[in-house]
Amino acid sequence: MLVTVKLFASLTRFLPAGASGNEARVEVEQTMSLESLIARLGLPHEQCHLVLVNGAYIEPSRRAVVVLRPEDVIAVWPNVAGG
Amino acid sequence: MSWTRKLLRVDLDARTCGAEPLNMEWAERYIGQRGLASKYLSEEVDPKVDPLSPANKLIFATGPLTGTAASTGGRYSVVTKGPLTGTIACSNSGGFFGAELKFAGWDMIIFEGRSEEPLYLCIENDRAQLLPAAELWGRSVWETEALIRKRHGDPQLRIASIGRAGETGCLFAGVVNDLHRAAGRTGVGAVMGAKNLKAVAVRGTLGVKVADPKAFMAAVAEGKAKLATNPVTSQGLPTYGTQVLVNVINEAGAFPTRNGRDVQFEGARRISAEAMHEKRPTDGKPNLLRNGACFGCTIACGRISQIDRGHFSVKDKPRYWEPSGGLEYEAAWALGAATGVDDLEALTYVNYLCNEHGMDPITLGATIGAAMELYEIGAIPANETGGLKLTFGSAEALCKAAELCGTGEGFGREIALGSKRLCEKYGHPDLSMTVKGQEFPAYDPRGIQGIGLEYATSNRGACHVRGYTISSEILATPVKTDPLVTEGKAELCKAFQDATAVVDSAGICLFSTFAWGIPDIAPQIEAACGGKWPVERLIETGERIWNLERKFNLAAGFSAKDDTLPKRILKEAAKTGPAKGKVNRLHEMLPEYYKARGWTADGIPSNRTLERLAL
Ligand code: SF4
Numbered sequence: 001m002l003v004t005v006k007l008f009a010s011l012t013r014f015l016p017a018g019a020s021g022n023e024a025r026v027e028v029e030q031t032m033s034l035e036s037l038i039a040r041l042g043l044p045h046e047q048c049h050l051v052l053v054n055g056a057y058i059e060p061s062r063r064a065v066v067v068l069r070p071e072d073v074i075a076v077w078p079n080v081a082g083g
Numbered sequence: 084m085s086w087t088r089k090l091l092r093v094d095l096d097a098r099t100c101g102a103e104p105l106n107m108e109w110a111e112r113y114i115g116q117r118g119l120a121s122k123y124l125s126e127e128v129d130p131k132v133d134p135l136s137p138a139n140k141l142i143f144a145t146g147p148l149t150g151t152a153a154s155t156g157g158r159y160s161v162v163t164k165g166p167l168t169g170t171i172a173c174s175n176s177g178g179f180f181g182a183e184l185k186f187a188g189w190d191m192i193i194f195e196g197r198s199e200e201p202l203y204l205c206i207e208n209d210r211a212q213l214l215p216a217a218e219l220w221g222r223s224v225w226e227t228e229a230l231i232r233k234r235h236g237d238p239q240l241r242i243a244s245i246g247r248a249g250e251t252g253c254l255f256a257g258v259v260n261d262l263h264r265a266a267g268r269t270g271v272g273a274v275m276g277a278k279n280l281k282a283v284a285v286r287g288t289l290g291v292k293v294a295d296p297k298a299f300m301a302a303v304a305e306g307k308a309k310l311a312t313n314p315v316t317s318q319g320l321p322t323y324g325t326q327v328l329v330n331v332i333n334e335a336g337a338f339p340t341r342n343g344r345d346v347q348f349e350g351a352r353r354i355s356a357e358a359m360h361e362k363r364p365t366d367g368k369p370n371l372l373r374n375g376a377c378f379g380c381t382i383a384c385g386r387i388s389q390i391d392r393g394h395f396s397v398k399d400k401p402r403y404w405e406p407s408g409g410l411e412y413e414a415a416w417a418l419g420a421a422t423g424v425d426d427l428e429a430l431t432y433v434n435y436l437c438n439e440h441g442m443d444p445i446t447l448g449a450t451i452g453a454a455m456e457l458y459e460i461g462a463i464p465a466n467e468t469g470g471l472k473l474t475f476g477s478a479e480a481l482c483k484a485a486e487l488c489g490t491g492e493g494f495g496r497e498i499a500l501g502s503k504r505l506c507e508k509y510g511h512p513d514l515s516m517t518v519k520g521q522e523f524p525a526y527d528p529r530g531i532q533g534i535g536l537e538y539a540t541s542n543r544g545a546c547h548v549r550g551y552t553i554s555s556e557i558l559a560t561p562v563k564t565d566p567l568v569t570e571g572k573a574e575l576c577k578a579f580q581d582a583t584a585v586v587d588s589a590g591i592c593l594f595s596t597f598a599w600g601i602p603d604i605a606p607q608i609e610a611a612c613g614g615k616w617p618v619e620r621l622i623e624t625g626e627r628i629w630n631l632e633r634k635f636n637l638a639a640g641f642s643a644k645d646d647t648l649p650k651r652i653l654k655e656a657a658k659t660g661p662a663k664g665k666v667n668r669l670h671e672m673l674p675e676y677y678k679a680r681g682w683t684a685d686g687i688p689s690n691r692t693l694e695r696l697a698l
Binding site: 006008009010012021022049050052054055056057059073075077078079080081082083 | 313314315318319320322323324325326327328330331334335336352356357411412413547548551554557558559560563565566593594597660661
């Protein structure tokens with residue numbers, strides 16, 4: 001199944017080939033967890049500060065149990081802030 | 084101790100300047116800057132005064148850490164009764180002006196009255212004089228700075244001035260210093276213009292003393308080490324600036340778009356920090372040139388941009404070709420998403436206009452967004468705009484409307500009223516996205532509940548930097564709370580508001596708090612000021628300042644009924660994103676908030692609260 005991965009700020013460099021702007025379409029297995037996807041993308045754990053699935057924040061402790069669904073949008077940022 | 088213990092009182096009617104000892108009893112209870120200036124204003128100005136009348140006063144105030152070695156210690160605030168809202172107004176700026184004022188030996192300047200003709204104040208250490216500004220009147224902020232330096236033959240003068248917006252009575256005119264740093268919000272520049280005061284120029288060589296230099300240097304070094312290792316203050320802000328939030332808030336479904344009709348903007352990425360780093364297809368250069376820092380700041384979040392010379396907005400206008408202050412998050416949102424415009428170069432140009440003419444980009448963008456909605460529904464007749472086609476998404480309309488507003492011409496005079504008065508005038512008051520007359524910043528309260536409470540209760544009208552609950556609700560700093568939940572938001576909001584009042588009164592930048600808590604700031608204040616400044620005392624001081632401001636507003640005629648949000652936010656559900664189907668549930672938070680503050684159910688500080696805070 002396909003999901004959309006969006007990586008921002010300093011994580012932009014981890015976008016897979018074929019990405020456009022800050023997003024890429026990624027083929028994943030049916031039962032893949034959020035944590036496995038993060039590992040497959042090679043994102044350093046300590047830099048995955050904000051992880052949103054369809055805009056909703058997923059706590060670090062829940063990333064292993066959240067299973068991806070088709071067309072999910074996963075967005076990841078390092079620790080950032082603004083005003 | 085790091086107060087100079089001296090203030091300068093300037094009588095614009097009599098054209099006199101006089102030194103006065105700072106009221107140290109008040110300084111001990113209100114610290115400085117926002118808190119102390121609010122105390123002076125409350126004592127000296129009738130809260131019912133017309134903000135643009137000579138009876139209003141205008142205060143420029145530094146904090147005890149301004150001009151010291153503390154990181155980000157370059158801040159000053161402009162405090163007055165605000166013309167946009169009628170509330171107490173306080174607007175904070177960085178750059179170098181604040182530190183220079185302190186070096187000249189002044190904690191504060193109080194302007195009173197109104198001059199018959201344009202003047203500017205020039206301070207060289209102890210010597211302060213009012214000088215004629217006839218040839219500066221009608222000039223932009225940029226021209227004014229250059230002319231004053233030339234006249235005095237001193238390239239090191241630091242200058243804070245108003246542009247044409249402040250002169251022509253734009254109700255959201257700001258005071259701009261160092262070309263592109265601004266006390267931007269609440270219309271403090273309009274008060275300055277109404278007083279016929281064009282600029283304040285300062286040169287100071289006296290330095291700042293601290294109470295315990297050894298302890299101070301140790302506390303400062305510890306603070307700086309924290310900023311240097313925190314990922315936000317050492318990497319995120321210097322590299323991406325506040326602008327990094329565009330994609331975050333858009334993905335979270337809380338990016339107010341087209342005057343709040345939508346909560347997500349399809350063009351968000353094109354106006355984001357990431358886009359500012361990319362090479363433009365037109366000239367192969369990125370919009371962002373480099374970062375920049377205010378006085379003494381080791382974070383350096385500032386954006387220095389350069390517009391594509393071939394872009395329609397700056398074609399044949401070389402003064403906009405030079406590098407200058409680029410887009411921050413709030414400006415990019417207001418000028419972009421609120422108007423539906425996704426042209427990064429056009430937004431950068433309008434941001435330059437805000438600096439050049441002295442306007443608040445948040446209120447400007449939000450008001451143009453409101454005007455676009457009024458135009459699209461036919462409430463503003465096409466023949467009233469002087470040919471301006473105010474449609475959502477039009478970069479040309481945005482640029483033109485901003486130019487006219489900056490110089491106070493044509494339909495720009497309507498924009499200069501702000502969206503509340505504009506929407507009332509054209510028969511749709513509900514379309515103004517304001518609280519107490521001031522426009523929302525860049526977070527939609529349908530998608531982030533706590534910030535709605537903060538907008539509703541902010542003492543200067545809708546504002547995010549009075550209590551930045553976004554830190555917790557979205558950015559998971561210091562702890563994550565669910566943005567869609569109302570429970571616990573009353574206490575969260577109060578905690579952020581009280582702590583922020585401390586930061587704003589100390590002379591340092593709010594952005595330091597992405598790494599620092601009050602326990603990191605307390606030892607710096609204590610070593611600088613002398614005496615004991617434990618965390619509890621500081622937090623109580625923050626609460627005292629908040630209640631003092633509230634008392635001013637109540638006396639000015641505001642009441643609990645003004646602690647509300649626009650109908651759109653309370654009744655029209657978000658259409659997309661995680662908050663789809665949701666509105667802001669202010670009614671669940673506000674009574675709890677009043678209780679947490681020790682106020683009556685009518686939002687009035689109880690006698691017990693006032694006694695506890697010695698008010
Ligand atoms: S963090 Fe940014 S706004 Fe704050 S003092 Fe530093 S450069 Fe100025």
